[in-house]
């Protein structure tokens with residue numbers, strides 16, 4: 249198995265804000281341009297890797313534009329950097345552009361909305377290990393839960409360019425349709441597998457949507473769609489299939505259970521609260537099994553992950 | 569090009585290239601920082617606490633951010649003495665900076681066993697005794713709050729550490745820190761470091777649960793800096809100056825200006841903790857800023873600053 253590592257060189261970089269707009273009901277899209285050394289560093293970005301964003305010097309939006317639920321949180325100062333993944337990375341000759349999709353959930357993400365075109369963004373990256381494509385894979389099943397979309401979107405793009413031979417489909421789950429960070433909303437979502445979701449369709453990736461409240465696609469957990477697809481496609485050799493997932497830990501646990509039961513390779517992108525993102529603090533522990541033993545050990549989400557083999561992770565509650 | 573200025577300091581008989589350390593538990597085992605700064609340019613490097621047996625540490629969430637600080641309850645997760653010797657020591661041995669191994673345990677015997685095993689290692693300049701970690705259930709902080717125990721454990725470890733320098737790290741949340749400082753000095757400490765974190769708690773008001781899986785965690789970062797400056801000054805005036813014991817000051821330092829405050833308060837050297845998470849090269853930035861300060865203030869040698877606090881106007 250070849251594990252494609254991005255360049256191991258991580259560093260402190262700056263990017264220039266090209267745009268920063270509310271791109272949907274629940275999320276914003278920040279586009280950054282990197283030049284020089286930063287451009288080279290992020291040209292080697294592997295989907296699933298992440299950055300640590302320093303937003304401590306950003307302003308708070310004016311009180312009127314702060315959602316009521318966040319008014320208390322907005323007063324909190326931000327000290328630590330925040331981890332984010334990229335949903336798209338495009339490397340040209342001298343510059344690299346990257347898209348960051350983010351939800352406003354607290355003081356840091358709230359401050360990010362005040363970034364304007366031409367502003368400088370301070371970040372550390374690329375960090376961690378991204379998704380790997382083992383040899384011999386013919387089918388990639390992408391599973392998204394809510395804000396787990398950005399790294400999976402990034403992976404879908406890289407698969408479409410670097411592995412056009414791999415058949416890729418996406419299963420997109422959410423509490424409700426408006427909580428999905430989709431830039432272009434289709435007029436209607438098909439119930440089954442179709443090219444109705446532009447985010448994936450433009451990459452040639454068919455998808456299936458599932459929502460808990462039935463506001464789009466299948467009503468129920470996205471894992472039901474995954475199971476159904478596997479039932480309906482029993483002829484694929486298991487060793488040629490791989491599942492990639494990012495979303496809430498409960499969803500990842502369910503995806504892992506399905507994949508492990510069928511002995512299908514599965515990589516999950518995990519989330520933890522991170523103080524440093526670079527292996528200094530040990531705050532981001534992920535409990536992992538040790539092969540050939542009942543013991544478990546803690547690995548570090550920021551260094552050993554955030555992408556893990558689903559077989560090794562001992563899933564717990566979300567790290568909220 | 570900066571003017572030449574000798575940044576070296578004498579610290580418990582050691583000559584250090586400069587007075588800036590990285591603090592225990594905030595700088596990994598050195599190789600993690602190497603992408604961001606020249607680890608050889610540090611005055612000192614203090615490892616994560618090492619215990620006799622490996623420790624998995626606490627469940628997550630292990631950290632939570634607060635206003636101007638953070639709480640951590642890592643639970644002394646570390647590879648344990650044997651793997652430290654096999655895997656980490658060779659990396660550390662290549663460092664030019666003075667390396668101190670931070671030692672923790674639940675019994676005096678455990679502390680002594682770790683120090684005995686490492687006392688002959690050339691790569692190590694000394695030890696920092698962590699008797700003040702708020703995040704382990706047994707021992708830990710109780711050692712650090714009872715002066716009789718502080719003296720006893722310091723004496724036992726000092727006997728085991730041969731010619732190496734012994735720094736005792738003091739707990740801040742005691743009635744009178746000078747009492748524990750005196751006890752450490754009586755036990756044979758070569759230097760004192762202060763402060764470790766304060767036990768603290770953050771509550772999620774939606775669930776009415778503590779945010780940290782461990783309920784409580786240690787508060788660090790800018791929030792604790794003024795308290796740390798005060799405690800360094802108190803220990804300097806009441807214990808260290810007279811005993812001729814150098815202080816390693818830490819707690820919330822993120823700039824050269826912060827570091828200068830600690831030196832004026834009485835510290836001979838300083839350590840960067842939480843700030844390295846935000847700016848991984850914070851320690852070397854502080855070294856550069858200190859140099860500028862000394863040149864601007866026409867200070868000939870850094871030790872002129874130590875304890876140079878004037879009376880209020």
Ligand SMILES: Cc1cc2nc3c(=O)[nH]c(=O)nc-3n(C[C@H](O)[C@H](O)[C@H](O)COP(=O)(O)OP(=O)(O)OC[C@H]3O[C@@H](n4cnc5c(N)ncnc54)[C@H](O)[C@@H]3O)c2cc1C
Nearest residue numbers: 330331332333349350351354355356357398519520521568
């Ligand atoms: C590897 C990685 C990649 C990520 N990629 C993205 C992304 O592409 N887009 C995006 O919107 N978000 C992403 N996140 C989550 C993002 O880091 C948090 O939303 C952000 O830190 C929130 O900061 P805040 O100050 O706005 O809110 P805070 O007040 O810090 O957090 C709000 C609430 O969110 C929860 N929370 C915060 N951080 C985390 C975390 N790391 N894991 C789980 N729960 C958390 C807590 O319950 C907290 O109360 C990623 C996280 C990780 C670890």
Ligand SMILES: Cc1cc2nc3c(=O)[nH]c(=O)nc-3n(C[C@H](O)[C@H](O)[C@H](O)COP(=O)(O)O)c2cc1C
Nearest residue numbers: 591592593617640698763764788789819820841842
């Ligand atoms: C995540 C984290 C882990 C720590 N681990 C240790 C440790 O293992 N041993 C120890 O003596 N101190 C430990 N500390 C305490 C620091 O060394 C330091 O005393 C404290 O954080 C105050 O300094 P600061 O405000 O600059 O961080 C830790 C601190 C943090 C934030």
Ligand code: FES
Nearest residue numbers: 525527529530550
């Ligand atoms: S976030 Fe600090 S070690 Fe992973």
